[in-house]
Amino acid sequence: MGTIPSYPPAVQPLSPDDLIPVWQGGAQKTSTVEDLLNSNASGGLALATLQYPATALQAIFAGAFVHVGYSGGFTVDLAWAANPALWANAFAIADVSLGDTGILQSIGLNSAVTITVGAAQVWLSDTVPGGYQTTPPTAGGSIVQPLSLAPAGPGHGIFFTPLPWIGPL
Secondary structure, X not given: OEEOOOOOOOOOOOOOOOEEEEEEOOEEEEEEHHHHHOOHHHOOXXXXXXXXXXXXXXXXXXXXXXXXXXXXXXXEEEOOOOOHXXXXXXXXXXXXXXXXXXXXXXXXXXXXXXXXXXXOOOEEOOOOOOOEEOOOOOOOOOXXXXXXOOOEOOOOOEEEOOOOOEOOO
16 A cells, blocks of 8 residues: 655645545535635635545544555555554544545544643654554654644644654654
8 A cells, every 4th residue: 555645645746627536515526636725715625624535444433543545545544653654644533434434634623532631742642543642652663743733732622733753763
């Protein structure tokens, strides 16, 4: 399976009139690259709320931080700092069963998770696939990937921003 190296995901350079599958208003539609890049004021989709479908390679829980890859179509697996190939580039909006298509969000508020303690940063977990932790991973072979640019406060979700990772340790 190939992986998507950066945001926005693309298998090859896209032209302005290429079509991309998107979810808007709860329904799957297609949009041109040009429309996606236009601002909301001119009728384009907001990249901060871009959602897209992918087939689950394992059961995915709502709020899980996930890795979206491409192998003849978008696929999704739980992101996990203990496996550098599974860095986080999206999160799941709802539970997805193995083999089913789920809707993923590539940036924005992940309100399905709630921070229980204040933290200056949250990190991709190296102990719970799809999870987060309030201290950087330290296990050998793990990657260190922050999940948000903003501090996380108790009782709030995580505003996910796909950020670069370092490692493996």
